[in-house]
Amino acid sequence: xxxxxxxxxxxxxxxxxxxxxxxxxxxxxxxxxxxxxxxxxxxxxxxxxxxxxxxxxxxxxxxxxxxxxxxxxxxxxxxxxxxxxxxxxxxxxxxx
Amino acid sequence: xxxxxxxxxxxxxxxxxxxxxxxxxxxxxxxxxxxxxxxxxxxxxxxxxxxxxxxxxxxxxxxxxxxxxxxxxxxxxxxxxxxxxxxxxxxxxxxxxxxxxxxxxxxxxxxxxxxxxxxxxxxxxxxxxxxxxxxxxxxxxxxxxxxxxxxxxxxxxxxxxxxxxxxxxxxxxxxxxxxxxxxxxxxxxxxxxxxxxxxxxxxxxxxxxxxxxxxxxxxxxxxxxxxxxxxxxxxxxxxxxxxxxxxxxxxxxxxxxxxxxxxxxxxxxxxxxxxxxxxxxxxxxxxxxxxxxxxxxxxxxxxxxxxxxxxxxxxxxxxxxxxxxxxxxxxxxxxxxxxxxxxxxxxxxxxxxxxxxxxxxxxxxxxxxxxxxxxxxxxxxxxxxxxxxxxxxxxxxxxxxxxxxxxxxxxxxxxxxxxxxxxxxxxxxxxxxxxxxxxxxxxxxxxxxxxxxxxxxxxxxxxxxxxxxxxxxxxxxxxxxxxxxxxxxxxxxxxxxx
Amino acid sequence: xxxxxxxxxxxxxxxxxxxxxxxxxxxxxxxxxxxxxxxxxxxxxxxxxxxxxxxxxxxxxxxxxxxxxxxxxxxxxxxxxxxxxxxxxxxxxxxxxxxxxxxxxxxxxxxxxxxxxxx
Numbered sequence: 001x002x003x004x005x006x007x008x009x010x011x012x013x014x015x016x017x018x019x020x021x022x023x024x025x026x027x028x029x030x031x032x033x034x035x036x037x038x039x040x041x042x043x044x045x046x047x048x049x050x051x052x053x054x055x056x057x058x059x060x061x062x063x064x065x066x067x068x069x070x071x072x073x074x075x076x077x078x079x080x081x082x083x084x085x086x087x088x089x090x091x092x093x094x095x096x
Numbered sequence: 097x098x099x100x101x102x103x104x105x106x107x108x109x110x111x112x113x114x115x116x117x118x119x120x121x122x123x124x125x126x127x128x129x130x131x132x133x134x135x136x137x138x139x140x141x142x143x144x145x146x147x148x149x150x151x152x153x154x155x156x157x158x159x160x161x162x163x164x165x166x167x168x169x170x171x172x173x174x175x176x177x178x179x180x181x182x183x184x185x186x187x188x189x190x191x192x193x194x195x196x197x198x199x200x201x202x203x204x205x206x207x208x209x210x211x212x213x214x215x216x217x218x219x220x221x222x223x224x225x226x227x228x229x230x231x232x233x234x235x236x237x238x239x240x241x242x243x244x245x246x247x248x249x250x251x252x253x254x255x256x257x258x259x260x261x262x263x264x265x266x267x268x269x270x271x272x273x274x275x276x277x278x279x280x281x282x283x284x285x286x287x288x289x290x291x292x293x294x295x296x297x298x299x300x301x302x303x304x305x306x307x308x309x310x311x312x313x314x315x316x317x318x319x320x321x322x323x324x325x326x327x328x329x330x331x332x333x334x335x336x337x338x339x340x341x342x343x344x345x346x347x348x349x350x351x352x353x354x355x356x357x358x359x360x361x362x363x364x365x366x367x368x369x370x371x372x373x374x375x376x377x378x379x380x381x382x383x384x385x386x387x388x389x390x391x392x393x394x395x396x397x398x399x400x401x402x403x404x405x406x407x408x409x410x411x412x413x414x415x416x417x418x419x420x421x422x423x424x425x426x427x428x429x430x431x432x433x434x435x436x437x438x439x440x441x442x443x444x445x446x447x448x449x450x451x452x453x454x455x456x457x458x459x460x461x462x463x464x465x466x467x468x469x470x471x472x473x474x475x476x477x478x479x480x481x482x483x484x485x486x487x488x489x490x491x492x493x494x495x496x497x498x499x500x501x502x503x504x505x506x507x508x509x510x511x512x513x514x515x516x517x518x519x520x521x522x523x524x525x526x527x528x529x530x531x532x533x534x535x536x537x538x539x540x541x542x543x544x545x546x547x548x549x550x551x552x553x554x555x556x557x558x559x560x561x562x563x564x565x566x567x568x569x570x571x572x573x574x575x576x577x578x579x580x581x582x583x584x585x586x587x588x589x590x591x592x593x594x
Numbered sequence: 595x596x597x598x599x600x601x602x603x604x605x606x607x608x609x610x611x612x613x614x615x616x617x618x619x620x621x622x623x624x625x626x627x628x629x630x631x632x633x634x635x636x637x638x639x640x641x642x643x644x645x646x647x648x649x650x651x652x653x654x655x656x657x658x659x660x661x662x663x664x665x666x667x668x669x670x671x672x673x674x675x676x677x678x679x680x681x682x683x684x685x686x687x688x689x690x691x692x693x694x695x696x697x698x699x700x701x702x703x704x705x706x707x708x709x710x711x712x713x
Contacts, residue, residue, distance in 0.1 A: 007614040015607020018277075021308035022599040022636065026284040029596035030644035032668045033287070040287030041169045042641060042668035048170070049669075050651050050659050058649035058666065062673035069163045069172045073224070073236035074677045076110055080217045080240055081684030083113070084247030085691040087210035232674055239681045246688055255700065259708045262692050266622055269685050270613065273629050276678065277606070280633060283671070284640040 098149045102161040102174045102227055105146045105184065106237075109220035112139035113213040120209035133199045136212050140192045147181075147188045147223070154181035155576045158590025160229065168229070168592060169290040175229025175591045178576035179363075182426065183226040183355040186433045190347035191219045193552035197441055198340040200549045201448060205338075211251055218244035218344065222352045229591055231279050231364070232289045238275065238356075242268050242320075245349065249337045260329070260336030267329045271319030278312030285309075291364050292591035295584060298366055310367060313360045321353030323411065324381040327404050331388075334400035339444025342396060346403045347437035354410050354429050358422075362414075362581050374415030379511055382408025386518040390525075395443050395453040398526055399436070402479065405515060406432045412508060413494045416501055422581055424493030426574035431486040431563065435478040438556035442472045445545040445553070446530065455526065460535025464542040467550060469531040471557045476527055478560045480520035486560050489567035491516060598639040605632030619696065619703040623689045630682040634675045641668025 033043035045066060046058060053061040063071055098104065116132060123131040153159050154176045161174040176184075195215065202208050221241030228234050246268065250261035279289075285301065286294050298306075315326075322330040334342045357374075361367055385405025392398040410432070413425025445468050446461065447453050462469045478485035481492075491512070498509030544550065563570045580587065605628055612625030646667035655662035697703055700711060 004615065008611065011607065011610040011614050014610055015603065017308070018606055019600060019603040021281070022603055025281055025305050025308060026599065026640060029598050029639055030642050030646075032641050032643040032646075040641075040668060040670075041289070042287065042670040043663070045170060045669060046649060046663040046666050047659075050662070056651040058651070058669040059672045059676075062669050063676060065164065066166050066171045067232075067670075067673055067677075069230075070233055070236055070673075070677050073233065073240065074680045076217065076220070077236065077240050077243060077681050077684050079114065080214070080243045080247070081687045083117070083210055083213050083217070084243060084688045087207055087214065087247055088250055088253070088688070088691045088695050090207045090210065232677075236677060236681065239685075243684060243688060246692075250692060250695075253695065255708075255711060258692060258696050258699075259712055262619065262689070262696065262705065262708070265685070265689050265692065266613070266626065269626050269689075270629070273626070273633060276630070277633050277636075280637045280640065283637070283674075289670070 097153045097159070098146055100161075101146050101150045102159060102176055103163065105143065105150065106174075106220060106224045106227055108139055108143045108146060109216045109223065112136065113216035113220065116209055116213045116216065132209055132212055136195055136216070137199075139216070140195045143219070143223075144188050144192050147184045150176060151181045151185055154178055158580075158587055160591045169288045169293040172228070172230040172233050173290060173292075173591055174227045175292065175587070176227055177587055177590070178580040179355065179358060180226045182430075182574060182577040183351055184223055186351045186430055187219065187222045187226070187348040190344060190351075190433050190437050191215075191222075193437065193441075193555060194340045194344045194347075197343070197444070197549055197552045200546050201340050201444060202338065205251075207251075211248070211338075214244045214248050214251075215341070215344070218248065219348070222348050225352050226355050229291050230289050231282060231291055231294065234291075234356075235272070235276055235279055238320075239272055241349070241352065242272055245333075245345065248341045249333045251338055251341065252336070254336075256332070257336035260332035264329045264333045267319055267326070271316040271326070273316075274312045274319075275316035278309045278316065281309035281312065290591065291359075292588045295364060295366065295588050296592065298364075306365060306367070310361070310365050310370070313365075314357075314370075317353060317356045317360065318377075321350060321357065321407055321411075322381075322404050323377050323407070324384050324404075327381070327384070330404060331397045331400040334403070335394060335396045339396070339440055339447055342400070343437045343440035343444065346399070346440055347433040350403065350407060350436075351429055351433055354407070354414070354425075357411075358414060358581055363584060363587060366584055368417050371415040371417040374411050375508060376415075378408045378411030378413075378415055379508065380408070381405070381411060382515045383511065386515045386522070390518065390522045392522075393455050395446070395455055395458075395526060395530065396440075398455075398522060399439055399443060402519060402522070403432075403436055405519065406436070406479065408515070409491065409494055409512065412512065413497060416494075416497045416505070416508070418497050418500060419578060419582070420493055420500060421497035422578045423571060423574050424490055424497050426577050427493060427570045428490035430570060430574065431478070431490045431560075434556050434559045434563070435475045435487060438471065438553055438560065439475045439479070441549070441553045441556070442468050442475065445549055448545055448549070449542050450539060455529040457536065458530045458539070459533045460531070461539065461542060462531040463535070464539070465531075465544050467544055468553075469527075471553055472531065473527060474557050474560055476520075476523035478564065480523055481516045482520070484561075484564045486563035486567075486570070489564055489570060598642075599636060602632045602636035602639060605629070605635065608632075617704050617706050619689075619693045619705055622705065623686060623693070626689070627682060627686055630678070634678060637671045637675055637678075641671035643667050
């Protein structure tokens, strides 16, 4: 019982700590594009993307253009999970 | 450097993973023997060549490779400095040897094509993590690496493997969530994701605002390197995984963890002040790992705990923060990769022939497997830091760094020395209970493993001796990486341009 | 002061609570995904601009790209969340496949019972 309580306390403490941290560290809600120290990259992308990529959806130009490598990584993660699931649920004898 | 080598180094292993299921299909349909193995070997050799070709260029300056031609901070950039290159060198060397070893070791298993694909994904993930210069991309490749490891731990699908994989998955995902949270904090604060760009702006932020983001990263990466409060998943995972996978984890994945600490804590946050915390955590990790290793009855668990203990040395060296300390830590992670991979391969050889790694069921195998036993002795002495083997060279540097630090540095050195003695004790115990003493009668016909399994181990054993006798070689190898850690400005200019 | 950040962090706290208190594997997985969802919510909230419009150039803004750039919300977090959601789904899939296997062969989803089976 005591250990349970200790675990619960840890979870609550971490949660509260994070709650304070978000308000202390992050800029207030709705303040984009002024982060505290410089203009966000997102603002530059908003200005340049329509002419640079020709896509009307800026999120698409980020996903497939500026950060296309992340999308490649994402597809690879998906592939990894598929191979992992196939491997775990493969047929064949179980060797103890 | 081979043209486009940075992206090729990440892409080749992933491509291999995509191709392998297809190859295995063709292999079964047209009855081509060993097609998977040949294709894997070709890809691995190509990967080694590509990474080795990057190394000389990255040694002197940062190689920045803009993906899709988008200049940072808009796009993603691969940034390879000497630290990344050193880590990648260790990863692909260990990876290549583990692949050669696996060709024989995994021959009797079902679902081998999945195994090779996942191992390639793990390799690609590791290289991707160390090559990227973008903080969110770091997270993406970290996840590729993690998911592949969870699956590989469960590969055998016995109770230990499944249980360990579940535990590893839950704890590991919690860790990566913390890393993601840290990234969110950084993005909210700085509005950019390129590491070099964040470093430029880092000076304008009050240090207290960085405490929580840094803690998030430290917890996340600490789980991955099994720093002491988060170490409990590791022995189960290493025990549950097939031996070549354990060898890869202890050699390559641990290297990635240390790389992440050096990159995020020292380079990205420029937070040398966390050093004393790292030293304390490192000392605890070292002592706890060694004490737990002493009481283990399973050889693989013993090796896993000794791996935790060795990671303590690296953390201590990094935490001391002096040039000598960091060089010692980087050299130690190189040496650790060499002898831990060697030891796991040899234990794997014993398991392959005998079928168990429980020390009370083994004994007297010296006469049956003299080469394996001799190499095990060599690896044990190296890990315990006995001269003239490589473990001594790097541990010596860490001891000296402690003394050079003065004050409580002496205590650090004293504890490190005591832990080395403990290491020698438990490895001698392991050696005597497996290779010396009474041989159970049913083990009379055990033979040496096949040459293809011994060959990669031999390469590592030779490296143990070479870097022990000529420690200057190792210092030359890690010295540019140590300079890269301290030269933050060089990194920023190298990536963002003048 | 806005409630978005608080709700996001509360989700993270709830997920952590679930992870430390529950023993059922499925519930643990739910806890994990609640944590990541909280982080995603936080990430999306960071990119908000007061009175912002979606980052899509509609016909109303075709000739007024500066006006568009001055009003649209940050597109980068949205792209990041897109990537991150797929990653969390992948972890989920692997976790559930392990759960299926464990349940089929060992008849339990309780992580502590699984642990005890080992000994």
